[in-house]
Amino acid sequence: MPRVSALRAVCIFAFSVTAAMSGGCGEDPNAGPTGVVTEDGLVPANGDVTSPASLRVPVLLFHGVCPATCRESDPYAIPQLRFHEMMAVIDKLGFHTILSEEYSYFLLRQPNHLPRKPILITFDDGRADAYENADPILERHGMRAVSFLITADIVAKRGYYMSWDDVRAATASGRWDFQLHAHAGHVTLPVGSPDASGSSPEGHAYAWRAWLSKEDRNETRGEWLARVRTDLDVGTSLLRLRVPGFVPRLFAVPFGDYGEYATNDGEIKNDMRYELDHRFVAWFTQEKKDPDFTVPFKRAEQHRFEVNSSISTDMLETWLTSHE
Numbered sequence: 001m002p003r004v005s006a007l008r009a010v011c012i013f014a015f016s017v018t019a020a021m022s023g024g025c026g027e028d029p030n031a032g033p034t035g036v037v038t039e040d041g042l043v044p045a046n047g048d049v050t051s052p053a054s055l056r057v058p059v060l061l062f063h064g065v066c067p068a069t070c071r072e073s074d075p076y077a078i079p080q081l082r083f084h085e086m087m088a089v090i091d092k093l094g095f096h097t098i099l100s101e102e103y104s105y106f107l108l109r110q111p112n113h114l115p116r117k118p119i120l121i122t123f124d125d126g127r128a129d130a131y132e133n134a135d136p137i138l139e140r141h142g143m144r145a146v147s148f149l150i151t152a153d154i155v156a157k158r159g160y161y162m163s164w165d166d167v168r169a170a171t172a173s174g175r176w177d178f179q180l181h182a183h184a185g186h187v188t189l190p191v192g193s194p195d196a197s198g199s200s201p202e203g204h205a206y207a208w209r210a211w212l213s214k215e216d217r218n219e220t221r222g223e224w225l226a227r228v229r230t231d232l233d234v235g236t237s238l239l240r241l242r243v244p245g246f247v248p249r250l251f252a253v254p255f256g257d258y259g260e261y262a263t264n265d266g267e268i269k270n271d272m273r274y275e276l277d278h279r280f281v282a283w284f285t286q287e288k289k290d291p292d293f294t295v296p297f298k299r300a301e302q303h304r305f306e307v308n309s310s311i312s313t314d315m316l317e318t319w320l321t322s323h324e
Protein backbone atom coordinates (compact mmCIF):
# COMPACT_ATOMS: atom_id res chain seq x y z
CA MET A 1 0.00 0.00 0.00
CA PRO A 2 1.54 3.37 -0.94
CA ARG A 3 2.02 5.70 1.96
CA VAL A 4 0.81 9.27 1.95
CA SER A 5 4.24 10.73 2.72
CA ALA A 6 5.75 9.03 -0.35
CA LEU A 7 3.24 10.44 -2.74
CA ARG A 8 2.61 13.79 -4.30
CA ALA A 9 -0.21 15.31 -2.34
CA VAL A 10 -2.57 18.05 -3.33
CA CYS A 11 -5.07 19.55 -0.95
CA ILE A 12 -8.63 19.01 -2.02
CA PHE A 13 -10.42 22.31 -2.40
CA ALA A 14 -13.30 23.18 -0.17
CA PHE A 15 -16.87 22.84 -1.29
CA SER A 16 -19.56 25.35 -0.59
CA VAL A 17 -21.42 23.28 1.97
CA THR A 18 -19.13 24.35 4.77
CA ALA A 19 -21.91 24.06 7.32
CA ALA A 20 -21.81 20.31 6.86
CA MET A 21 -18.12 20.09 7.46
CA SER A 22 -15.49 20.83 10.03
CA GLY A 23 -11.72 21.11 10.03
CA GLY A 24 -9.39 22.98 7.68
CA CYS A 25 -7.32 22.52 4.56
CA GLY A 26 -3.82 23.92 4.29
CA GLU A 27 -3.55 27.40 5.72
CA ASP A 28 -7.08 28.53 5.00
CA PRO A 29 -9.14 28.09 8.18
CA ASN A 30 -12.34 28.57 6.19
CA ALA A 31 -11.60 25.86 3.68
CA GLY A 32 -12.67 22.23 3.85
CA PRO A 33 -10.95 19.32 5.59
CA THR A 34 -7.52 18.04 4.72
CA GLY A 35 -7.46 15.41 2.03
CA VAL A 36 -4.90 14.44 -0.56
CA VAL A 37 -5.02 13.35 -4.18
CA THR A 38 -2.29 11.21 -5.69
CA GLU A 39 -1.72 9.46 -8.99
CA ASP A 40 -3.18 6.41 -7.27
CA GLY A 41 -6.38 8.07 -6.31
CA LEU A 42 -7.79 9.75 -3.26
CA VAL A 43 -5.92 9.20 -0.05
CA PRO A 44 -7.59 9.73 3.32
CA ALA A 45 -5.59 11.52 6.00
CA ASN A 46 -5.28 8.29 7.96
CA GLY A 47 -3.16 6.83 5.16
CA ASP A 48 -5.62 4.30 3.85
CA VAL A 49 -5.85 4.46 0.09
CA THR A 50 -9.34 4.61 -1.30
CA SER A 51 -9.31 4.42 -5.07
CA PRO A 52 -12.00 6.38 -6.91
CA ALA A 53 -13.46 3.15 -8.23
CA SER A 54 -14.17 1.91 -4.73
CA LEU A 55 -15.78 5.14 -3.54
CA ARG A 56 -19.29 3.85 -3.26
CA VAL A 57 -21.22 3.54 -0.02
CA PRO A 58 -24.13 1.16 0.58
CA VAL A 59 -26.91 2.70 2.66
CA LEU A 60 -29.33 0.56 4.68
CA LEU A 61 -32.74 1.61 6.00
CA PHE A 62 -34.29 0.07 9.12
CA HIS A 63 -37.38 1.12 11.07
CA GLY A 64 -38.19 -1.06 14.10
CA VAL A 65 -36.33 -3.83 15.92
CA CYS A 66 -38.49 -5.97 18.22
CA PRO A 67 -37.08 -8.03 21.10
CA ALA A 68 -38.35 -11.40 19.86
CA THR A 69 -41.17 -12.11 17.41
CA CYS A 70 -42.53 -9.06 15.65
CA ARG A 71 -46.23 -8.43 15.19
CA GLU A 72 -47.52 -9.30 11.71
CA SER A 73 -49.13 -5.89 11.62
CA ASP A 74 -45.67 -4.31 11.83
CA PRO A 75 -43.94 -5.14 8.52
CA TYR A 76 -41.32 -2.47 9.15
CA ALA A 77 -39.83 -4.26 12.18
CA ILE A 78 -37.37 -7.14 12.29
CA PRO A 79 -36.52 -9.36 15.28
CA GLN A 80 -33.44 -8.48 17.31
CA LEU A 81 -31.84 -11.83 16.47
CA ARG A 82 -32.03 -11.10 12.74
CA PHE A 83 -30.62 -7.62 13.30
CA HIS A 84 -27.73 -9.28 15.17
CA GLU A 85 -27.15 -11.71 12.28
CA MET A 86 -27.18 -8.83 9.80
CA MET A 87 -24.62 -6.84 11.75
CA ALA A 88 -22.43 -9.97 11.94
CA VAL A 89 -22.62 -10.28 8.14
CA ILE A 90 -21.67 -6.62 7.70
CA ASP A 91 -18.71 -7.26 10.03
CA LYS A 92 -17.73 -10.44 8.17
CA LEU A 93 -17.75 -8.63 4.83
CA GLY A 94 -15.35 -6.04 6.22
CA PHE A 95 -17.63 -3.01 6.21
CA HIS A 96 -17.17 -0.15 8.67
CA THR A 97 -20.09 2.05 9.68
CA ILE A 98 -19.94 5.82 9.22
CA LEU A 99 -22.14 8.70 10.37
CA SER A 100 -23.55 11.77 8.61
CA GLU A 101 -20.38 13.86 8.77
CA GLU A 102 -18.24 11.16 7.14
CA TYR A 103 -20.98 10.43 4.61
CA SER A 104 -21.08 14.12 3.70
CA TYR A 105 -17.31 14.11 3.18
CA PHE A 106 -17.78 11.08 0.95
CA LEU A 107 -20.52 12.71 -1.12
CA LEU A 108 -18.43 15.82 -1.60
CA ARG A 109 -15.43 13.65 -2.47
CA GLN A 110 -13.41 14.60 0.56
CA PRO A 111 -12.89 11.10 1.92
CA ASN A 112 -10.15 11.83 4.43
CA HIS A 113 -12.20 10.47 7.30
CA LEU A 114 -13.52 7.40 5.55
CA PRO A 115 -12.63 3.92 6.76
CA ARG A 116 -12.17 1.11 4.31
CA LYS A 117 -15.47 -0.27 2.96
CA PRO A 118 -17.73 2.33 4.52
CA ILE A 119 -21.41 1.61 5.05
CA LEU A 120 -24.18 3.88 6.32
CA ILE A 121 -26.84 2.29 8.53
CA THR A 122 -29.97 4.43 8.93
CA PHE A 123 -33.16 4.17 10.97
CA ASP A 124 -36.29 6.14 10.11
CA ASP A 125 -38.84 7.47 12.61
CA GLY A 126 -36.80 7.28 15.85
CA ARG A 127 -38.73 4.31 17.24
CA ALA A 128 -37.89 3.46 20.85
CA ASP A 129 -37.78 -0.28 20.09
CA ALA A 130 -35.14 0.26 17.41
CA TYR A 131 -32.94 2.15 19.86
CA GLU A 132 -33.44 -0.26 22.75
CA ASN A 133 -32.93 -3.45 20.75
CA ALA A 134 -30.41 -2.35 18.14
CA ASP A 135 -28.13 -0.31 20.39
CA PRO A 136 -26.63 -3.23 22.40
CA ILE A 137 -25.86 -5.02 19.13
CA LEU A 138 -24.30 -1.96 17.56
CA GLU A 139 -22.19 -1.58 20.71
CA ARG A 140 -21.10 -5.24 20.59
CA HIS A 141 -19.96 -4.86 16.97
CA GLY A 142 -18.45 -1.38 17.39
CA MET A 143 -20.97 -0.03 14.89
CA ARG A 144 -22.83 3.26 14.55
CA ALA A 145 -26.06 4.43 12.93
CA VAL A 146 -27.91 7.54 11.79
CA SER A 147 -31.46 7.97 13.10
CA PHE A 148 -33.98 10.25 11.37
CA LEU A 149 -36.39 11.76 13.92
CA ILE A 150 -40.00 12.95 13.70
CA THR A 151 -39.50 15.77 16.17
CA ALA A 152 -43.19 16.47 16.90
CA ASP A 153 -43.78 12.84 17.87
CA ILE A 154 -40.97 12.66 20.42
CA VAL A 155 -43.26 14.30 22.96
CA ALA A 156 -46.69 13.67 21.39
CA LYS A 157 -46.22 9.89 21.15
CA ARG A 158 -44.02 9.29 24.16
CA GLY A 159 -43.15 5.64 24.62
CA TYR A 160 -43.44 4.53 20.99
CA TYR A 161 -40.70 6.97 19.96
CA MET A 162 -37.39 7.78 21.64
CA SER A 163 -37.55 10.52 24.27
CA TRP A 164 -35.26 13.55 24.16
CA ASP A 165 -33.38 11.97 27.08
CA ASP A 166 -32.89 8.84 24.93
CA VAL A 167 -31.66 11.02 22.07
CA ARG A 168 -29.16 12.83 24.28
CA ALA A 169 -27.90 9.57 25.83
CA ALA A 170 -27.57 7.95 22.42
CA THR A 171 -25.68 10.96 21.08
CA ALA A 172 -23.33 10.88 24.06
CA SER A 173 -22.57 7.19 23.38
CA GLY A 174 -21.07 8.17 20.01
CA ARG A 175 -23.00 5.35 18.34
CA TRP A 176 -25.93 7.43 17.14
CA ASP A 177 -26.21 10.49 14.99
CA PHE A 178 -29.62 12.21 14.71
CA GLN A 179 -30.96 13.94 11.64
CA LEU A 180 -34.40 15.20 10.59
CA HIS A 181 -37.23 13.07 9.13
CA ALA A 182 -40.00 15.68 9.70
CA HIS A 183 -41.47 17.77 12.49
CA ALA A 184 -45.26 17.32 12.17
CA GLY A 185 -45.18 16.46 8.44
CA HIS A 186 -44.89 12.68 8.76
CA VAL A 187 -48.66 12.32 8.27
CA THR A 188 -51.37 12.14 5.65
CA LEU A 189 -53.75 15.07 5.25
CA PRO A 190 -57.09 15.62 3.47
CA VAL A 191 -56.24 16.77 -0.03
CA GLY A 192 -59.64 17.14 -1.69
CA SER A 193 -63.26 18.01 -0.99
CA PRO A 194 -65.21 15.43 1.02
CA ASP A 195 -67.62 13.07 -0.72
CA ALA A 196 -71.27 12.50 0.28
CA SER A 197 -70.19 10.38 3.24
CA GLY A 198 -67.96 13.18 4.49
CA SER A 199 -64.62 11.46 3.84
CA SER A 200 -61.88 13.23 1.92
CA PRO A 201 -59.08 11.75 -0.17
CA GLU A 202 -55.77 11.84 1.69
CA GLY A 203 -52.16 12.35 0.62
CA HIS A 204 -48.74 12.62 2.23
CA ALA A 205 -48.25 16.02 3.83
CA TYR A 206 -45.08 16.99 1.93
CA ALA A 207 -46.34 15.73 -1.44
CA TRP A 208 -49.80 17.25 -1.77
CA ARG A 209 -51.53 20.64 -1.44
CA ALA A 210 -53.80 20.09 1.56
CA TRP A 211 -57.55 20.66 1.60
CA LEU A 212 -58.63 23.69 3.67
CA SER A 213 -62.10 22.66 4.78
CA LYS A 214 -63.07 26.01 6.32
CA GLU A 215 -62.31 27.77 3.05
CA ASP A 216 -63.58 24.94 0.86
CA ARG A 217 -60.42 24.92 -1.28
CA ASN A 218 -56.94 23.47 -1.58
CA GLU A 219 -53.84 25.32 -0.46
CA THR A 220 -52.12 27.40 -3.09
CA ARG A 221 -48.62 26.25 -3.94
CA GLY A 222 -47.31 29.19 -1.91
CA GLU A 223 -49.29 28.01 1.12
CA TRP A 224 -48.05 24.43 0.62
CA LEU A 225 -44.45 25.65 0.39
CA ALA A 226 -44.80 27.81 3.52
CA ARG A 227 -46.21 24.82 5.43
CA VAL A 228 -43.39 22.51 4.33
CA ARG A 229 -40.70 25.12 5.01
CA THR A 230 -42.12 25.76 8.48
CA ASP A 231 -42.09 22.04 9.21
CA LEU A 232 -38.45 21.72 8.12
CA ASP A 233 -37.48 24.87 10.04
CA VAL A 234 -39.18 23.80 13.29
CA GLY A 235 -37.73 20.29 13.15
CA THR A 236 -34.24 21.57 12.43
CA SER A 237 -34.49 24.18 15.20
CA LEU A 238 -35.65 21.57 17.72
CA LEU A 239 -32.74 19.30 16.85
CA ARG A 240 -30.33 22.24 17.25
CA LEU A 241 -31.80 23.00 20.67
CA ARG A 242 -32.02 19.42 21.93
CA VAL A 243 -29.15 17.48 20.38
CA PRO A 244 -25.62 18.55 21.35
CA GLY A 245 -23.45 19.09 18.29
CA PHE A 246 -26.31 18.70 15.81
CA VAL A 247 -25.56 19.85 12.26
CA PRO A 248 -28.24 19.39 9.56
CA ARG A 249 -26.62 17.28 6.86
CA LEU A 250 -29.02 14.52 5.81
CA PHE A 251 -32.80 14.26 5.54
CA ALA A 252 -35.13 11.31 5.06
CA VAL A 253 -38.27 12.26 3.12
CA PRO A 254 -41.40 11.17 5.04
CA PHE A 255 -42.77 8.03 3.36
CA GLY A 256 -40.10 8.55 0.70
CA ASP A 257 -42.73 10.68 -1.06
CA TYR A 258 -41.94 14.22 -2.19
CA GLY A 259 -44.57 14.37 -4.90
CA GLU A 260 -42.72 12.23 -7.44
CA TYR A 261 -45.68 9.82 -7.52
CA ALA A 262 -49.33 10.78 -7.16
CA THR A 263 -49.99 14.40 -6.23
CA ASN A 264 -52.42 17.21 -6.99
CA ASP A 265 -49.62 19.54 -8.13
CA GLY A 266 -46.99 18.34 -10.59
CA GLU A 267 -44.60 21.14 -9.64
CA ILE A 268 -44.29 20.00 -6.02
CA LYS A 269 -41.55 17.48 -6.79
CA ASN A 270 -39.41 20.18 -8.40
CA ASP A 271 -39.95 22.62 -5.54
CA MET A 272 -39.14 19.87 -3.03
CA ARG A 273 -35.91 18.94 -4.81
CA TYR A 274 -34.85 22.59 -4.81
CA GLU A 275 -35.78 23.06 -1.16
CA LEU A 276 -34.04 19.90 0.08
CA ASP A 277 -30.95 20.38 -2.11
CA HIS A 278 -30.41 23.77 -0.49
CA ARG A 279 -30.93 22.62 3.07
CA PHE A 280 -29.07 19.30 3.17
CA VAL A 281 -25.99 17.67 1.69
CA ALA A 282 -28.21 14.76 0.67
CA TRP A 283 -31.71 13.42 1.22
CA PHE A 284 -33.05 9.90 1.12
CA THR A 285 -36.14 8.24 -0.23
CA GLN A 286 -37.11 4.66 0.49
CA GLU A 287 -38.96 3.27 -2.50
CA LYS A 288 -36.18 1.74 -4.60
CA LYS A 289 -36.10 -2.04 -4.26
CA ASP A 290 -32.60 -2.89 -5.47
CA PRO A 291 -30.61 0.34 -5.30
CA ASP A 292 -26.97 0.69 -6.27
CA PHE A 293 -24.44 1.81 -3.70
CA THR A 294 -24.34 5.60 -3.47
CA VAL A 295 -21.63 7.53 -5.33
CA PRO A 296 -19.89 10.87 -4.70
CA PHE A 297 -20.88 14.07 -6.46
CA LYS A 298 -24.41 12.75 -6.73
CA ARG A 299 -25.84 14.90 -4.00
CA ALA A 300 -29.57 15.37 -3.55
CA GLU A 301 -31.74 12.27 -3.71
CA GLN A 302 -30.09 9.05 -2.54
CA HIS A 303 -31.55 5.58 -2.38
CA ARG A 304 -31.35 3.03 0.43
CA PHE A 305 -31.75 -0.71 0.71
CA GLU A 306 -34.81 -1.10 2.91
CA VAL A 307 -34.65 -3.91 5.46
CA ASN A 308 -38.18 -4.83 6.48
CA SER A 309 -39.79 -8.03 7.74
CA SER A 310 -39.53 -9.68 4.30
CA ILE A 311 -35.75 -9.23 4.04
CA SER A 312 -33.66 -12.14 5.30
CA THR A 313 -30.02 -11.97 6.36
CA ASP A 314 -29.08 -13.88 3.19
CA MET A 315 -30.91 -11.32 1.04
CA LEU A 316 -28.99 -8.50 2.69
CA GLU A 317 -25.68 -10.34 2.17
CA THR A 318 -26.57 -10.93 -1.49
CA TRP A 319 -27.30 -7.24 -2.01
CA LEU A 320 -24.07 -6.19 -0.30
CA THR A 321 -21.89 -8.60 -2.26
CA SER A 322 -23.60 -8.27 -5.65
CA HIS A 323 -23.18 -4.48 -5.76
CA GLU A 324 -19.55 -4.38 -4.59
Ligand SMILES: [Zn+2]
Nearest residue numbers: 124125254255
Ligand atom coordinates in the same frame (compact mmCIF):
# COMPACT_ATOMS: atom_id res chain seq x y z
ZN1 LIG B 1 -40.87 7.47 8.34
